[in-house]
Each structure stands twice: as C-alpha cells, then as structure tokens.
Amino acid sequence: MKLTIQEVCEKFGVKKITCKTALQRGYLIGYKENRKWIIEEKDAEKYFAEPQSPDWMPLCLTADLFQISKNSLIESIENGRILGRKNKNKWYICVKTMEKMQNLVKKREKKANLVSISGHFVVKNPIIGDF
Numbered sequence: 001m002k003l004t005i006q007e008v009c010e011k012f013g014v015k016k017i018t019c020k021t022a023l024q025r026g027y028l029i030g031y032k033e034n035r036k037w038i039i040e041e042k043d044a045e046k047y048f049a050e051p052q053s054p055d056w057m058p059l060c061l062t063a064d065l066f067q068i069s070k071n072s073l074i075e076s077i078e079n080g081r082i083l084g085r086k087n088k089n090k091w092y093i094c095v096k097t098m099e100k101m102q103n104l105v106k107k108r109e110k111k112a113n114l115v116s117i118s119g120h121f122v123v124k125n126p127i128i129g130d131f
Contacts, residue, residue: 001041008039012048022047025055059084059091066105 003011005019022028023037028047030039063070074091077084082101083094093101 002038003041003044005037005039008044008048011041012044014048055095056085056092057095059093062093062101066101068101068105068108 005016005023008014008019009016019028019039020037023030023039028039029043030037032038059070059073062068063073070091073082073084073093076082077091077093082097084097085092085094
C-alpha cells in the first residue's frame with residue numbers, strides 16, 4: 001500500500017519533519033509522484049516500528065565515551081575519517097560512524113603498545129673487509 005507523508009505521520013504518530021528528515025537522509029525509502037512523496041507502507045512500518053537511536057551525539061560526550069581528545073575528533077572529522085557536523089558552534093558526531101570510532105580507538109591503543117627500539121649497530125661488509 002502506498003502512503004503520503006501525511007498518512008505516514010497519522011498512522012505512526014510522528015511529526016512531518018521527522019518523516020521528511022528520514023527521507024532526506026535515506027533511512028526511509030520513498031519516491032515522488034505528482035510532486036508528493038510516496039512511501040510504501042511496509043518500508044514506513046519497518047523504519048518507524050523499530051526504536052530509533054539518536055542520529056547525532058555531542059562531540060564532548062563522544063570524546064568521554066571513547067576517551068579521545070576533542071581536538072583529535074575534530075581533526076578526524078575535518079580529514080573525513082568520521083562523519084560530523086557543526087551546529088550553533090557545537091560539534092556533533094554521527095552515531096552511524098561509531099564503528100569507525102571503535103577502529104580509531106583500537107589503532108590508537110596499538111600505537112601506544114608499540115615499544116621503540118634504539119641503539120647503535122655496526123654492519124660489516126664481508127666483501128670489502130676491515131680497514
């Protein structure tokens with residue numbers, strides 16, 4: 001069964017902006033027909049029936065959760081390693097990128113566990129011999 005945004009909102013008790021945002025971000029599948037969004041009922045049911053986690057987490061909370069400095073997170077956003085955005089001078093991290101965050105933490109821990117070796121080495125060349 002095909003539903004309009006208004007019908008989806010009434011059936012699942014959500015706001016119009018929630019439905020439009022889900023469409024724009026690609027979480028909810030739909031298409032335009034006669035200048036109106038059309039959504040398959042089964043797709044809307046699948047999306048709105050399951051509890052949704054928040055899409056964005058504040059940077060400071062993410063930094064505390066993963067024990068990473070805020071500057072390191074901002075650098076990762078700017079370099080494109082994780083998805084983030086700035087809104088009203090506050091940074092937010094996309095929850096969908098949490099797996100990447102865990103990988104960054106693992107890499108950081110591996111680097112911290114590496115032991116550096118230093119010293120003086122003498123390499124003798126058997127062809128030339130000693131002088």
